[in-house]
Amino acid sequence: GMIMGIGVASMHYTGMAATIFVPHGDVLSDLQVTSDMRLLAFGISGITLFTLSFTIIASITQKEFNLLRGVKNELEVLVQERTKDLKALSTFPSESLDPVFRVDSNNVLIYSNQSGLSVLKYWEGEVGIEIPAPFIQTLNEVQFNGKRKNLEIHLDNQVFVFSIVSIPAMNYCNIYGQDITERKKAESKIEQYAKALERSNNALQEFASIASHDLQEPLRKIITFGNQLKHIPGNSDKRSEDYLNRMQQTAARMQTLILDLLRYSQVHTEAKPPRQINLRNIVDEVIEILEKRISETRGTIIIDSLPALHAQDFQMRELFQNLIGNALKYHREGVYPVIKIKSCQMENQHWKITVEDNGIGFDEKHKNKIFSPFHRLHGRSAYEGTGMGLAICKKIVDRHRGTITAQSTPEKGSTFII
Structure with missing residues (x-):
């Protein structure tokens, strides 16, 4: 219709000529009829079709036009990307x-x-x-x-x-x-480490067996015979009594050390399978166990909401017993201990649990060493213990695929973050 409306055609029949309409603005000029009126109808039809086509085109809004142009641009980008991919694939084997x-x-x-x-x-x-x-x-x-x-x-x-x-x-x-040469080397190293770990665990199990029977039996006899010596006539002088007391205290300390080592070795070797537990119930049980020490120190324990976790209940109980026990032990003189336990869920689906106290604190240069076995920041005369508590805590947390760190300021307190 558009072609018919704007085109100029000259038709030469026998004795007849016709001029088709030429649009000029809003006016049709050079309208001539020199033959059959059918030519006039033909021209009018052309104008009508052109006008209709123009009306349809004009009906497309600017918004729709921009949308179409955006789709066109996206298609061009996709074609370029696919062409690039195909080119890369075609050269892949040789390169x-x-x-x-x-x-x-x-x-x-x-x-x-x-x-x-x-x-x-x-x-x-x-x-x-x-x-x-x-x-x-x-x-x-x-x-x-x-x-x-x-x-x-x-x-x-x-x-x-x-x-x-x-x-x-x-x-x-x-x-x-x-x-896969490098991968095989890495797998070989992992296998060696796994075998070494298995040997280490077996050694710990053997030690646990020895510690629970063979090592403790001689210590029990030393303590028992020491008590009997105290009651033998003629051995009641102060020097002999002092020697016997020292002997029994040393034996008792050795017994405690062996028991702590046994607990440390059993974290991996004798742990029960984890299950869903309520951590608040675990902490309540620990508070009940430490009730006497809490009362003696006039301590206060503030517990925020604690989550339910998939964990080994006995080890969680031991973890919090060590942390709360340490907070009570290392309190400042003349200051009643206040212990705050709280938790929050992190973005990676882990839980962050903090145990905060107002105790004596420590210099943060020791914050990594305190989790090593037998490491003590204070003399045995000042605070009792074997230096195994935090080492056991770390091993428990490691076994549960977590981390434990500490923040502290001397004479202000410490915060343990699990």
Whole structure:
């Protein structure tokens, strides 16, 4: 209709001529009728169709036009990206640093990239002859069945894994190789570490058995015979009594140390499977166990909301007993201990639990050492203990795949963050 409306046609029939309408602004000029009125109807039809087409086009709003233009631009970007991807894929085999082969139905090597040719040199292989023998069996297993199978091959100091893929429709197999030498070395180290860890755990179990029986029995006899010596006539002088007291105190301290070592070794070796527990109930049980010490120190324990966790209940009880017990033990003279326990959920689905006190604190240069076995910041005469409490805490938290750290200011208090 548009073409009919704006075009100029000259028609020459026998004795007849017609001029088709030429639009000029809003006026149609040069209208001539020199033949049949059917030409006039033809011209009017052209104008009508043009006007209708213009009306339809004009009905598209500017917003819709912008939308269409945006879609067009997005399509152009997608086409460019796909073209780039296809180009990369088309050059991949030849440019890949990993070996790539193609083998026909007769196991003849019909293609190899440059990396593959380097590998083939090991067998003096090349394109155009049968693939090296180590590939034959696996190729025969996957040939024409459309399946994939991996084959690991050791070449001197290198290890490769080859993925053999059957393409039945094309009557050939593709072989994609990958150098896994470094991965194998890493796996070997992990295996060595696992064996060393197993030996260590076995040694701890043996120690636990010895500590619970053989080592404690002599100590019990020392303490018992010491008590009997105190009651023998003639051994009641002050010097002898002092020696006996020291002997019994040392034996008792040794017994406590062995029991702490036993607890430390049992964190991994004798722990029950974890289960869903309410941490608030665990802390309440610990407070009940420490009730006498809390009363003696006039301590206050403030507990915020605590979560339900998947954990080993006995170890959680021991963890909080050590932390709360230490907060009560290391309180400042003349200041009643105040212990705050609270928690919050973190973005990574972990829970952050803090145990804060107002005790003597410590210099933060020791914040990593305090979790080592037998490490003490104070003399035995000032505070009792073996230096194993925080080491046990760390081992418990490690076993639950968590972390424990400490923040502290001398004479203001400490915060343990789990």
